[in-house]
Amino acid sequence: MNxxxxxxxxxxxxxxxxxxxxxxxxxxQICKTVNARTDGYFHLREGSLYPALHKLEAEGLLKAFWxxxxxxxxxxxxQITERGKTALARKRQEWQAFAAAVxxxxxxxxxxxx
Amino acid sequence: MADFxxxxxxxxxxxxxxxxxxxLQQDIADEIADHLACHAEAKPAExxxxxxxxxxxxxxxxxxxxxxxxxxxxxDRIMFQRIMVAALVVIVAGMAVTAYLSWSAARETGRQFAExxxxxxxxxxxxxxxxxxxxxxxxxxPPAADPVRLRVFCGFAPGDRPAAGxxxxxxxxxxxxxxxxxDDSGYVTTEGLPLDKHVMVMGxxxxxxxxxxxxxxxxxxxxxxxxxGETQExxxxxxxxxxxxxxxxxxxxxxxxxxxxxxxxxxxEEREGSVWGGPTRLDYRSGRYVVDLWKDTEVTGLLPGRxxxxxxxxxxxxxxxxxxxxxxxPAQFRGAWYELGEVDIPAENGxxxxxxxxxxxxxxAGLLHTGSREQPLAGTALTLDLxxxxxxxxxxxxxxxxxxxxxxxxxxxxxxxxxxIVGLGQDDESLRQSLQGIGPVPATGFLDRxxxxxxxxxxxxxxxxxxxxxxxxAILTWPLHKxxxxxxxxxxxDNGRFYEVDLSQLGTVRVKFTGLDQLAAMNREIANxxxxxxxxxxxxxxxxxxxxxxxxSIDLAEETQQDILLFxxxxxxxxSLLLIEREPATPEFERHSVFEWNGRARKPEPALRPxxxxxxxxxxxxxxxxxxKAGELITLEIAVGDPEAWERANFEWHERGGGVxxxxxxxxxxxx
Numbered sequence: 001m002n003x004x005x006x007x008x009x010x011x012x013x014x015x016x017x018x019x020x021x022x023x024x025x026x027x028x029q030i031c032k033t034v035n036a037r038t039d040g041y042f043h044l045r046e047g048s049l050y051p052a053l054h055k056l057e058a059e060g061l062l063k064a065f066w067x068x069x070x071x072x073x074x075x076x077x078x079q080i081t082e083r084g085k086t087a088l089a090r091k092r093q094e095w096q097a098f099a100a101a102v103x104x105x106x107x108x109x110x111x112x113x114x
Numbered sequence: 115m116a117d118f119x120x121x122x123x124x125x126x127x128x129x130x131x132x133x134x135x136x137x138l139q140q141d142i143a144d145e146i147a148d149h150l151a152c153h154a155e156a157k158p159a160e161x162x163x164x165x166x167x168x169x170x171x172x173x174x175x176x177x178x179x180x181x182x183x184x185x186x187x188x189x190d191r192i193m194f195q196r197i198m199v200a201a202l203v204v205i206v207a208g209m210a211v212t213a214y215l216s217w218s219a220a221r222e223t224g225r226q227f228a229e230x231x232x233x234x235x236x237x238x239x240x241x242x243x244x245x246x247x248x249x250x251x252x253x254x255x256p257p258a259a260d261p262v263r264l265r266v267f268c269g270f271a272p273g274d275r276p277a278a279g280x281x282x283x284x285x286x287x288x289x290x291x292x293x294x295x296x297d298d299s300g301y302v303t304t305e306g307l308p309l310d311k312h313v314m315v316m317g318x319x320x321x322x323x324x325x326x327x328x329x330x331x332x333x334x335x336x337x338x339x340x341x342x343g344e345t346q347e348x349x350x351x352x353x354x355x356x357x358x359x360x361x362x363x364x365x366x367x368x369x370x371x372x373x374x375x376x377x378x379x380x381x382x383e384e385r386e387g388s389v390w391g392g393p394t395r396l397d398y399r400s401g402r403y404v405v406d407l408w409k410d411t412e413v414t415g416l417l418p419g420r421x422x423x424x425x426x427x428x429x430x431x432x433x434x435x436x437x438x439x440x441x442x443x444p445a446q447f448r449g450a451w452y453e454l455g456e457v458d459i460p461a462e463n464g465x466x467x468x469x470x471x472x473x474x475x476x477x478x479a480g481l482l483h484t485g486s487r488e489q490p491l492a493g494t495a496l497t498l499d500l501x502x503x504x505x506x507x508x509x510x511x512x513x514x515x516x517x518x519x520x521x522x523x524x525x526x527x528x529x530x531x532x533x534x535i536v537g538l539g540q541d542d543e544s545l546r547q548s549l550q551g552i553g554p555v556p557a558t559g560f561l562d563r564x565x566x567x568x569x570x571x572x573x574x575x576x577x578x579x580x581x582x583x584x585x586x587x588a589i590l591t592w593p594l595h596k597x598x599x600x601x602x603x604x605x606x607x608d609n610g611r612f613y614e615v616d617l618s619q620l621g622t623v624r625v626k627f628t629g630l631d632q633l634a635a636m637n638r639e640i641a642n643x644x645x646x647x648x649x650x651x652x653x654x655x656x657x658x659x660x661x662x663x664x665x666x667s668i669d670l671a672e673e674t675q676q677d678i679l680l681f682x683x684x685x686x687x688x689x690s691l692l693l694i695e696r697e698p699a700t701p702e703f704e705r706h707s708v709f710e711w712n713g714r715a716r717k718p719e720p721a722l723r724p725x726x727x728x729x730x731x732x733x734x735x736x737x738x739x740x741x742x743k744a745g746e747l748i749t750l751e752i753a754v755g756d757p758e759a760w761e762r763a764n765f766e767w768h769e770r771g772g773g774v775x776x777x778x779x780x781x782x783x784x785x786x
Contacts, residue, residue, distance in 0.1 A: 027145060028152035045174030046149065051182035058186055066141075073151060074144045 261306025490526025
């Protein structure tokens with residue numbers, strides 16, 4: 001099943017905020033976690049997460065810091081801000097209301113009992 | 115730690131394309147390079163170059179990402195620059211008008227000065243004639259560095275047959291993007307490019323056949339011309355016209371039921387996006403070949419050279435049953451498919467045999483017999499069934515890891531694969547070890563990669579169609595993860611597992627439905643087969659079980675009883691029945707109800723008379739539990755027509771005679 005790109009765009013910020021809300025994470029780690037937790041449903045190309053992460057950072061919902069990884073490379077970590085937590089809570093509520101409304105519509109469709 | 119120069123070059127090129135301040139470019143380059151290196155390092159067993167190419171391919175379109183990053187970081191600045199440019203245009207226009215007016219005024223003045231200059235010139239000439247001869251003029255400055263060019267050839271193997279009409283892009287510093295298409299000879303030469311690092315990407319290509327193929331990692335090249343005016347040659351083999359007759363050499367010792375399965379899927383790691391024909395059963399999206407296990411299958415398009423080959427056997431699945439099967443990509447092969455090893459693809463048409471080797475440690479072997487080893491069960495079909503379930507998944511979904519049909523040999527023995535094929539990555543050593551006994555194990559790590567849920571469990575069963583002593587068909591479910599007396603598990607010297615199953619130790623539960631003829635009098639009608647399920651009370655709070663393994667559907671229109679073979683011990687039997695109910699009070703409607711058997715087939719009496727009596731069999735008490743003993747038959751009598759034996763679990767109103775759900779009639783409840 002192909003996922004509607006508009007649906008992906010509309011939910012990616014929420015997925016990222018939710019993922020990063022559990023602790024500071026770096027890009028590759030975020031990418032793997034999101035793909036794993038969604039069962040790869042969105043078929044995200046790995047690079048496509050970076051514009052979204054940078055946008056959230058620019059909006060002040062995430063903040064970033066650099067550390068040196070064990071490999072010696074510089075590594076950028078993202079952390080959710082208080083503003084980001086507030087936004088995430090709001091997005092959660094919006095999504096749950098939206099999903100519940102859609103579910104109600106779909107559930108009203110005729111179906112056999114057994 | 116491996117070095118990944120191509121990944122670094124791509125990261126540098128992308129950061130340059132963003133065209134931001136130096137610090138920002140460095141940060142972006144470091145972040146992307148770290149990502150690509152992490153991806154490549156996640157495949158420690160792979161060749162670093164292959165892993166790097168895969169990381170680049172998985173990253174996506176670098177141009178698109180660079181554009182989006184540029185917009186995010188420089189969006190305001192770009193707008194400011196545009197405003198500045200507009201203002202500059204106005205200023206320049208104003209200056210031009212002013213300049214024209216000045217020029218007109220100056221022209222007259224110039225005419226007057228020209229006369230004066232002529233006079234001065236004659237004086238200067240006279241002065242020059244009096245001076246010594248001037249020096250030779252300086253040599254002209256060297257011409258600017260000549261731009262470099264790329265001469266690209268795309269061809270098919272064997273023999274480099276030209277691939278015409280293939281498109282590719284060249285990403286140049288600083289961030290330009292140019293598209294080219296090969297001519298009939300397979301060649302194209304670019305126009306002049308700056309003397310700098312370039313990334314050549316052949317992503318999606320449009321072929322003359324009009325088919326779109328996916329790009330391959332090895333089609334992406336980082337090119338760094340070093341000499342001005344140089345023309346660099348690049349050759350890319352985009353495909354193959356070779357034909358091979360592929361055959362899998364299956365060891366005879368494996369007990370796969372060849373009647374139940376005849377096809378498998380084979381994937382070559384560098385075989386992707388074939389567009390050059392091939393057998394009709396080739397899945398173009400994933401590049402899989404569906405091959406007949408027992409005969410040759412013609413495959414086309416394999417590039418010559420060493421390739422890593424993977425096998426997926428019928429019945430072996432690696433995805434949630436509730437999800438669309440995902441497109442398996444090479445990066446996932448290690449975790450999901452059995453690796454056949456490396457295969458040399460010859461550069462000529464012909465047979466290609468791929469042996470399937472089995473590590474002795476990777477075997478499940480067993481023996482089925484009825485009471486003594488002198489009475490083996492020869493030629494008996496059984497199924498190895500391994501499933502994984504996520505306990506936190508509210509829908510109770512299961513991933514079927516294996517559902518492999520087996521058949522015992524003449525001595526009642528069977529041999530199957532063990533852990534390497536159940537969908538585990540080679541790098542996941544701890545989980546592989548925990549699966550040695552095929553026990554229920556937390557699926558942390560594994561599930562995280564495969565189905566995205568770290569809180570699942572794996573359970574294993576064998577199911578065995580069987581007949582009871584009096585010839586009734588039955589199905590035995592043999593829980594591999596739970597010790598049962600009738601199954602001896604022996605660790606053999608090669609660390610494999612050997613199961614010896616004595617089927618004479620089985621007991622039989624006969625589920626018998628009575629009172630069906632009373633339903634009509636009660637305005638009731640059977641809607642669907644009854645479902646009988648059983649469970650071990652000891653595992654009530656253990657890992658959830660796949661319903662299919664512990665449920666049996668009985669179509670009461672066809673049969674009223676079924677025998678279930680179980681190992682000795684206590685089991686709890688649940689029965690659900692789906693009925694259509696019609697009542698005079700609501701003539702326009704009918705109620706579709708799920709009834710669950712509560713075990714009280716008869717009201718208990720003070721003397722506690724037996725509910726069901728089978729000569730020579732144990733008594734079944736007034737609950738749903740049964741004590742199964744070896745070699746014995748017990749009967750559970752399910753009185754369909756006894757209202758007190760059933761509880762309505764839920765129902766739904768329908769229009770009478772139709773399948774359409776309806777709102778509940780006035781004055782009735784929506785739920786029980």
